[in-house]
Amino acid sequence: MAQPNVEDVVKAIAADTNTPAETVSKMYADTWAEYSDGARVLDYLTVLVTKRVRENLRGVPRDKH
Incomplete structure (x- = not known):
């Protein structure tokens, strides 16, 4: 499966x-750096980073990962 263009x-x-x-x-970029630091599997990183950025911009409360 192709990764979406950033x-x-x-x-x-x-x-x-x-x-x-x-x-x-x-x-x-900041969220990608935070999530990818020490990550061994990057397959779903785009999805996770995209979700976190959207949540941050919408002001959705979240748990620490």
């Missing part, structure tokens, strides 16, 4: 949350 993901999140793409891109 630019496409960022654009979609920006559109869905009415947030500037630059802000979403920075949050995505």
Whole structure:
């Protein structure tokens, strides 16, 4: 299964949350760095990072991973 293009993901999140793409891109990069640090399996990282960025932008309370 092909991974979605990061630019496409960022654009979609920006559109869905009415947030500037630059802000979403920075949050995505920061969240990716946090999640990938020490990760052995990266298969679902795009999905997890995308979900976290959307939640952060929507102000959804979340548990620490």
